[in-house]
Amino acid sequence: MTTDRPGRPGRDDLACKDFVELVTAYLDGVLPADVRSQVDEHLAACDGCQNVLAQWRTIIDLAGRLTEDDVDNTDEITRDRLISTIRGLRRR
Amino acid sequence: MADAYRAFLERGALRPIVALLVITALLLQAMLEFGPLWLVALGVSAGLYGPQWAGLMAALGVGGLLGGRLVLNRPTTAVALGAAIVACCIVLTTSHMLGIVVVAQIVLVLVVVAVSIPVTGRLHDAVPSTIRAGVASGVGTLTWLTFLPFAFAFGVVSDRSGVHDGGWILGVVAVLAIVLLGATVRGFVRAPAGVSLEPAFAADQFRADDDPRWPGHWVDPPQPWEQLRGPVDTQAAVAEVRESITDLPSPQHDVIVARDVQRRAPAEVRDELELTPSEERDLLNQARGRVRDQLDDSLKARGA
Numbered sequence: 001m002t003t004d005r006p007g008r009p010g011r012d013d014l015a016c017k018d019f020v021e022l023v024t025a026y027l028d029g030v031l032p033a034d035v036r037s038q039v040d041e042h043l044a045a046c047d048g049c050q051n052v053l054a055q056w057r058t059i060i061d062l063a064g065r066l067t068e069d070d071v072d073n074t075d076e077i078t079r080d081r082l083i084s085t086i087r088g089l090r091r092r
Numbered sequence: 093m094a095d096a097y098r099a100f101l102e103r104g105a106l107r108p109i110v111a112l113l114v115i116t117a118l119l120l121q122a123m124l125e126f127g128p129l130w131l132v133a134l135g136v137s138a139g140l141y142g143p144q145w146a147g148l149m150a151a152l153g154v155g156g157l158l159g160g161r162l163v164l165n166r167p168t169t170a171v172a173l174g175a176a177i178v179a180c181c182i183v184l185t186t187s188h189m190l191g192i193v194v195v196a197q198i199v200l201v202l203v204v205v206a207v208s209i210p211v212t213g214r215l216h217d218a219v220p221s222t223i224r225a226g227v228a229s230g231v232g233t234l235t236w237l238t239f240l241p242f243a244f245a246f247g248v249v250s251d252r253s254g255v256h257d258g259g260w261i262l263g264v265v266a267v268l269a270i271v272l273l274g275a276t277v278r279g280f281v282r283a284p285a286g287v288s289l290e291p292a293f294a295a296d297q298f299r300a301d302d303d304p305r306w307p308g309h310w311v312d313p314p315q316p317w318e319q320l321r322g323p324v325d326t327q328a329a330v331a332e333v334r335e336s337i338t339d340l341p342s343p344q345h346d347v348i349v350a351r352d353v354q355r356r357a358p359a360e361v362r363d364e365l366e367l368t369p370s371e372e373r374d375l376l377n378q379a380r381g382r383v384r385d386q387l388d389d390s391l392k393a394r395g396a
Contacts, residue, residue, distance in 0.1 A: 015308025017298040024377040048313025063352035
């Protein structure tokens with residue numbers, strides 16, 4: 001592989017836009033061996049993708065500090081329907 | 093308000109979802125309003141009205157609990173739930189045994205509430221946050237507008253032929269529910285309305301495929317976060333991640349919560365959400381990508 005600019009891989013390498021779609025599979029360790037070695041080669045030469053990988057790990061770490069209740073997304077539509085039902089019952 | 097009306101009237105995925113929500117609300121309201129009429133028709137003692145009502149109230153809670161865990165992404169699941177609704181309605185039109193009638197009412201309320209929870213989630217995902225409250229209000233109004241003639245028709249039939257014959261109107265509504273469930277259920281995970289399965293990074297962050305020097309590589313390579321604002325280890329960063337995950341649409345939200353918050357194994361998550369391995373990884377990658385974007389923007393803003 002040739003690296004013709006610092007922080008950028010060579011032109012025949014795996015493209016960065018393809019790497020970012022494989023980050024989770026790479027971290028899960030489910031990539032086929034040939035693809036994994038291609039990714040490893042790419043990472044060795046690409047600062048931007050190394051940073052993305054580090055950021056992915058940071059997000060996983062930060063998310064792990066949360067609880068399920070912290071990220072509950074029960075929405076206003078559900079709330080409105082529940083409130084409407086409860087109000088209907090209270091009228092009785 | 094105009095946007096909310098447009099979202100309602102536009103052809104597409106929203107109509108069957110709204111119609112299904114109205115139908116489920118009709119069935120639920122019919123049981124709460126007219127359920128005791130079956131007991132009147134059967135001539136049971138007044139002391140039995142309390143347990144029947146308690147059963148309906150309990151079904152609201154249990155149905156909500158089940159609905160939170162229900163994943164409606166298979167036609168077979170939709171058909172099974174629809175069949176349960178229809179079966180309950182048939183029992184209500186044919187049976188004169190108190191216990192069976194009350195159980196049918198309780199099961200009907202339970203299933204209807206359970207179905208309405210994920211369908212409501214689908215509506216949530218189908219509309220942008222700016223018009224979500226307006227659409228929710230519109231669905232509520234439409235439900236009551238539909239319930240008024242429904243209640244009138246039910247009352248007329250019940251008055252003339254008895255409440256059991258009135259139950260046939262519930263049966264017609266239940267069949268409509270099956271049709272709408274079938275139309276709505278496909279794509280609950282794979283292509284939720286308004287939530288396109290976008291790549292984790294926007295296309296304009298990469299050079300074009302025909303770029304003579306670095307096709308498909310970064311236009312501006314991402315910078316390490318530590319250079320922007322010291323170690324990314326602060327409560328502010330945790331709060332930003334929490335907000336990002338909370339705002340995610342349901343398929344991505346469900347997967348990232350299961351994987352990164354609850355730290356559950358991929359196979360377990362796939363089984364529970366009924367996803368293929370590639371769907372699960374794609375949704376998780378998208379979710380992490382969106383969280384990364386928001387945190388990146390926030391750190392850049394704070395570091396600027």
